[in-house]
Amino acid sequence: MKRSIERIVTTHTGSLARPAELLQILLARDEGQAVDPEVFDATVRQAVTQTVQRQVEIGLAVINDGEQSKISFATYIRERLHGFGGADEPRPISLEAREFPEYAARRATPYRRPACNAPVAWKDFAAVEKDIANLQAATTGLQVEEAFLTAVSPGTIVNFFPNRYYPTRDAYLEAVAEVMQREYEAIVQAGFLLQLDCPDLALRSTWFPDLSIPEFRTIVAHNVAALNHATRDIPAERMRMHVCWGAGETPRNHDVPLHDIVDELLKARPAGLSLMGANGRHEHEWKVWQEVRLPDGKILIPGVIDSTTNSIEHPEVVAERLVRYASVLGRENVIAGVDCGFGTNAQTDQVDPKIAWAKLRALVEGAELATRELWGA
């Protein structure tokens, strides 16, 4: 994994806005409509090529396919695996929605939520291979420092699709981990960094609103164990994980403090840990690292750009955030990242796509300013 040896390396969380024609096809597929597979593949291929070029142009170091083939960072897996079906299940009512029902009703994100009602098994592994081939093709001939592909964590799958088949949550989690191992390993074998998307390790209010923090920590511990099991044969250095408290512009006043889960997060195998650090609820959490030692070999990827607002961060704000992290962790252990994806769910672009690119440019400029400050001249 690329480290900030001579300068602050930059990356982002994964999803980027999809072109209108691709979005249309993704939505049709999600609704179960027939879509010509060749048209779909060609549209995705073109979108990946464009998004890769754009990332390189603005100067990002560690880039990806913008998750162009995926309807969402998590539910894409429903198209790839057997085992999910039936009517959409109700979602838990989050703590925010309980406290402010009228406000929360305006902000519900649409997605399909069938249950797991049969053994989980691969249905369309070719989809993984296509993502790999698309990113390989798109990066060929370009100056790309490193590329990553995202995959959803076992615990997130278990949260999204309720268990109506396995005897226990742990049995379901283990089965999902065994199946997902193949996707994770294929990404690393192709030479890409694997990013595991793990909102399940922080998102209590949405999925477990009735659990206390100690009870939630038990869930986190089990999810981390499943993640470690699924990635046991992958070198830690070839993996990073993104942990976050939900992608939306929400009050976040019930977010579990990083302080309360950080020890469990550090038990996960991936060397890179991507966390929110820009939005108003988590910006102060750089101070957690004054008390908690980042183990040797780990790299922190704090969000220094908020992925939920249309304000473009001033590069000096970005630099200030990075320098704060570098001051407690050491500059070589920090990579500049984004709080979350700009298109975690294809239907909801919260940030205007052009503004999102300008925010990523501010990330690059801010990292340059921080580099000057941290390395001199």
Place this chain on the structure above:
Amino acid sequence: MKRSTDRILTTHAGSLPMPSDLSAMLRAQEGGQPYDALALQQRLASAVAEAVKMQAEHGLDIITDGEQSKPSFTTYLSQRLAGIETRPGAVARAVSDRQRQDFPDYFQAQRAAAPGFGRRQFYCVGPLQYIGQQAVQRDIANLKAAMTGVQAEEAFLPAVTVGTVEHWMANEYYPSDEAFLFALADALHEEYQAIVEAGFLLQLDNPNLPDGFGLYTDLDIPAYRKFQELRIAALNRSIAGLPASRVRMHVCWGAHKGPHNADIPLRNIVDLMLEVQVEAYSVEAANPRHAHEWHVWEHVKLPAGKILIPGVVGHDSDTIEHPDLVAERICNYAAVVGRDNVIAGTDCGFGTGRLHPTIASLKFQTLVEGARLASQRLWNR
């Protein structure tokens, strides 16, 4: 004016979400539609009482009427001035115009989502005369009544400034810009004087100083600074004779959500801001376009006796700032200008559709809690 002598005081920029029945009545009034004048007066009084109670219950120290009588912090003045007219279809320029050149699609979508976007353009066609005495006395009476029995350190009333009115008022009567702006200053002086004489702090709402740069798109920074000199002179004329100790000024870069990439940096206008003869300066500072600007005060000295009111919670996101972050921001300012010279504020008003009432309330909660944490740190308690 109260200062943070033994703890960090809290305030905000003025407007608060308005009850929907009140805003419907105000829209009818402003649009020349029939409305029940007595019902409006009564609802206004009760809305101000509710707004004051809400601020006091949150523990805010320096509070206001939430601008409940004003559909807009600036165009309310069109109802308090004689010598002006509007014309069908005339729309004023917007402070987002400079950014709109870079992000046309974003602003087009914003406008499509908000029909009637844009302020009506007014024209000065005769001698300007302040005719808002009754309106300002009503605002004063409502706030006085609402403050009865309420625990707060101090109360303020906001009023718009010359340069900000100029954003939507063109001069077709006076022989020069100076004559026009000075006449406008003299008219506004009457409103300011009424507020100060009533015993309230006067807050000058002067976003124009920063956000005019977004509107006057043909000016570069040196030309813009030159342009603002006359506006500062007119502003100082409008407060001449009022004790500076009873006046504070709010400046910001326009409350609209958006990229703000073309905002003029604070360092380019801070000297002009300090020329305005007020005791306290409220400056947008929480959102990520301006959060670094506390460093400006490492190079610019806040003159003795002055107070800085940085925004430490913002309206650009519904995310509620963590109290530790609020405290960190306050402490940064205290470190550069001295704890006694800092009052914790907001980036801009939370009303006129900017924040849902629930969010506004949570933001006040975190502001007060953050100030309490900062006070503990700054006074070693």
